[in-house]
Amino acid sequence: MKPLRRAAMALLAAIYLAALAAAWLAPAGYARQFRESPDAKPSAVFLLGTDELGRDSFARLLYGSRVSLSLAPAAAALATLVGAVAGVSAGYWGGWIDTCLARLMDLFLSVPWLFLLLSVRAVLPLNVRPLESIGITFLLLGLLGWAGPARVLRAAAHEVKSEDFMVQARARGSSPVRVLSLHLLPNLAPVLAAQFWMSIPLFILSEANLGFLGLGVAEPVPSWGNLLAGLQNLDAVAGCPWRLAPLVLLLVVMACFHFIVPMEDFSK
Amino acid sequence: MNVRWAGFALAWLVVQSPLRSARIPEPVPGGELRFCLHAEPKTFNTLMVSEEPDEVVRFLTGxxxxxxxxxxxxxxxxxxxxxxxxxxxxxxxxxxxxxxxxxxxxxxxxxxxxxxxxxxxxxxxxxxxxxxxxxxxxxxxxxxxxxxxxxxxxxxxxxxxxxxxxxxxxxxxRAVEKSAHPADMPGLGPFHVVEYRPGSSLLLARNPFYWKRDEAGRSLPYLDSVRLSIQQNRDLELARFLHGEIHLINGLDAESFERVAAKSPGEARDTGRSLESEELWFNQVARAPIPEYRKQWFRSREFRRAVAQAINRADLARLVYRGHAAPAIGPVSPANLAWFNANLRVPTFDPDAALARLKAAGFSLAGSALHDREGHGVEFSVITNSGNKSRERLATMIQQDLARIGIRLNVVTLDFGSLIERITRTFDYESCLLGMVNVDLDPSAEMNVWLSSASSHAWNPAQTSPETSWEADIDRLMRAQAVETSFKRRKALFDRVQEIVVEEAPVVVLVDKNALSAVSRSLGDVTPAVLHPQTFWNIDRIYLRGGAGR
Missing domain, CATH: 3.90.76.10 (Dipeptide-binding Protein; Domain 1)
Structure with missing residues (x-):
């Protein structure tokens, strides 16, 4: 294993561990408002200062990391799995299955999600506790984000299906399950992995946008999404560089992901 | 003040007067005032004005x-x-x-x-x-x-x-006989439209026949022209002000105000309490699709008053509005000079008293959670419009305040359309946090809010007959003031309405926001007010220091 990859894994593990140990590292908690210390600068008490309501920014970053680092990959895995089933089925079997699934993918990609999500919000109960809102948010992201990966995997499956080894496998009389599991899927693994890693930052940012529709992670629970949303006012950030910590952490984590699973692996 | 002090003060004034007049610059005619309209004007027909940009043009030209x-x-x-x-x-x-x-x-x-x-x-x-x-x-x-x-x-x-x-x-x-082009519309205001570039700007020139004159007999207005740039983006508007491209901004939010104050303290103007407030109310509609036991809470005067008592309004004003707001006293802001009930006082923040009030009403605290008589945990949601950072922060602070008395509050942000649908048609909500603006100072203009039969009676609109005795009282008082010709008697009647609203707390008025504006120091005689159009209500008296120099 390359040293850079090892370092990235170690750093990512450290970030995960810090997020899991948030209760010990930041005992003040993410919700408590120290109203006499709003917008405080970093200090021994508040390592990253406080937000406008006096909440410990370090605690919010750790707890937010816990939410986003756990659930964004889960949502990405769900979207990739659903996308893989649909895309590989369409690409491998072709014919009317391909036609139907391709139309469904097009439909999903062309639907104005803003309006659909508003309808989803309308049917959901209002009294959703903050922790439940996290589950709903990432489940929605996972279920709605499958069409993109499905399209890519359909094209990849189409291509692999016409390779010589696939033709030989079918000519030998291998069952479709055997062809799929032994020949097709292993060759699609890099594409699947690429789709998975690419979905993670997308879902982290999408979660922030969902908050605008009342579907995101609810207050007072922090997530990278709502922490990043707080950076919209660039002037407020200009004199307080420590407020960029969520953005820096997001970039570090994404870089780690890329070092752990290098892009050249996807093109094999 | 005794006679000696009065004499000294008079002498001081006599000595100071020439000095003061020497310091105050004389208005210099000329120059162009520039500020932004936040949308395209829909009409130049002054009779048909309904939206803010049209109103601005009408105010300047009509x-x-x-x-x-x-x-x-x-x-x-x-x-x-x-x-x-x-x-x-x-x-x-x-x-x-x-x-x-x-x-x-x-x-x-x-x-x-x-x-x-x-x-x-x-x-x-x-x-x-x-x-x-x-x-x-x-x-x-x-x-x-x-x-x-x-x-x-x-x-x-x-x-x-x-x-x-x-x-x-x-x-x-004869206006109707003329072309619909705005430049052809004769007006009676200090300016008239000379150029309109859709999507870009509107140029108003001084009305040479305007009837007003100043104390020295000079023709008003002092300014030669007013250029209104059509600019929807408030951030860009602020940037243009900070770069000196425009002279005025009305209705700044607290964050933008702080930015202006940080860069140029003399140009940020806080006029004090405005007529705009933030309010929280509970859904008391009988047919609302929410559990019956929750409706019982919301219909309980003691529950509503306890919630009102448990919210730290001073903290809301200090943290969310950075001090550019004040804890609300009642449903009418003190900025409404004629109709505010001065006998009312800011409700005290007292979570212990709130808890005692709830216990007296049959609620009990088990651990850190409040329960009603039937054992239901006291938990409800508050809806507010998404994208409004101030309201989201208010809701988060109220969440912590109510947690101190064992109430769990779930904050839900919705797009504005969905929110309005819920509070006016489906009534599928429990409580709502929203802002209210009084554009008309007279209580008769608020009939659509306070009458129980009114569509804007927020907590329980369009009642066929008043469902509570205190709402019947409000109906009676509001109808009485609407036909009473004596101001004193009208005031007494409306004062009582304000007292009932504070006593019954159907609406918990949280804070009165301050009227914030930005005014370039190159302008003279700008005295921002809380009423629209805030900074340029005396447009005919406003002048540019140095005339056309800026």
Whole structure:
């Protein structure tokens, strides 16, 4: 294993561990408002200062990391799995299955999600506790984000299906399950992995946008999404560089992901 | 002050007067004032104005019979030299000012005023300015009892009717014969439209025939022109102000205000409490699709008062609005000088008293969670519109305040359309946090809020008959003040309405926001007020220091 990859894994593990140990590292908690210390600068008490309501920014970053680092990959895995089933089925079997699934993918990609999500919000109960809102948010992201990966995997499956080894496998009389599991899927693994890693930052940012529709992670629970949303006012950030910590952490984590699973692996 | 002190003060004033007059620069005519409109004007027909950009243009180019002084909130004669109320409030007679001319040089005649008033009051025209006159008791009649006298006869007495004429534009009877191009519309205001570039800007030039003069006899306005840039993005508007491209911004939020104050302290103007407040109310609609036991909480006066008592309004004002707001006292802001009930006091923040009140009402605290008599945990949601950072922060702070008395509050942000749908049609919500703005100071303008039958009776609209005794009281008081001609008696009646609202707390008024604006230091005689149009209500007196220099 390359040293850079090892370092990235170690750093990512450290970030995960810090997020899991948030209760010990930041005992003040993410919700408590120290109203006499709003917008405080970093200090021994508040390592990253406080937000406008006096909440410990370090605690919010750790707890937010816990939410986003756990659930964004889960949502990405769900979207990739659903996308893989649909895309590989369409690409491998072709014919009317391909036609139907391709139309469904097009439909999903062309639907104005803003309006659909508003309808989803309308049917959901209002009294959703903050922790439940996290589950709903990432489940929605996972279920709605499958069409993109499905399209890519359909094209990849189409291509692999016409390779010589696939033709030989079918000519030998291998069952479709055997062809799929032994020949097709292993060759699609890099594409699947690429789709998975690419979905993670997308879902982290999408979660922030969902908050605008009342579907995101609810207050007072922090997530990278709502922490990043707080950076919209660039002037407020200009004199307080420590407020960029969520953005820096997001970039570090994404870089780690890329070092752990290098892009050249996807093109094999 | 004793006589000696009074004498000293007089002497000081006498000595200071020449110095003071020497320091105050004389208004210099000329120059162009620049500020932003936040949307495209929809119409230049002053009779049909309904939206803010149109109102701004009308204010700058139109004339009215009576104008409210935005600083003192007193009515002042404008195109009408005087007016009087007759027949117990059923009639109002205006005496027109002589020598007034339109921007095209033609004289203002009684026929123009007759035409304008009849048009505004014509139900078929649907002029927004005529809406307050449409009481359903008959159409007002307009007549001309003398060469310069105009009489408006109302079907029923309308106390305070004279204030409505601040919004009634007087236009030329010949305007309709002319082209619809704004530049051809003769106006009576200090400026008239000379150039309109859709999507870009509007240029207003000084009306050479404007009737007003200053104390020294000089023609007003001082400015040569006003350029209105059409700019929807408030961040860009702020950036343009900070770069000196525009001179004024109305209605700043607290964050933008702080940015202006940090860069140029003298240009950030906090006028104090405005007529805009933030409020929280509980859904008391009987058919609302929420559990019955929760409706019982929301209908309980003690529950509502306890919630009101447990919210730290001072913290809300200090943290969310960075001190540019004040804890609300009641449903009417002290900025409404004539109608605010000065006997009311800011509700005290006292979570212990709130908890005691809840316990007396049958609630009990088990651990850190409050339960009602039947054992239901006290938990409810508050909806507010997404994208409004201030309201989201208010809700988060209220969440922590209520947690101290064992109430779990779930904050839900919704897009504005969904929120309005829930609070006006489906009633599928438990509590709501929203802002309210009083655009008209008179209590009669708030009938649509306080009457139990009204559609804007937030907590339980459109009741066929009042569902509570205190709402019946409010109905009676509001109807009584609406036909009472004595200001003193009207005030007493409306004071009682305010007291009932505070006692019953159907609406928990949280904070009164301050009126914040940005005014370039190159401008003279700008005195921001809380009423629209805030910074340029005295546009004819505003001047640029150095005239055309900036």
């Amino acid at each position: 004339g009215v019979l009576i104008r409210m002084n935005r600083e003192t909130q007193a009515l002042e004669p404008e195109l009408a030299e005087s007016w009087r109320i007759l027949d117990g409030g059923r009639k109002i007679e205006f005496k027109l000012r002589e020598g007034v001319r339109f921007s095209d040089g033609s004289a203002l005649t009684a026929a123009d005023v007759l035409f304008s008033l009849r048009s505004v009051l014509d139900p078929a025209l649907h002029s927004p300015a005529g809406e307050p006159f449409r009481t359903g008791q008959g159409k007002p009649l307009v007549s001309q009892p003398g060469s310069r006298r105009i009489l408006v006869s109302l079907a029923a007495p309308m106390p305070g009717v004279e204030r409505l004429f601040d919004e009634v534009p007087i236009t030329s009877a």
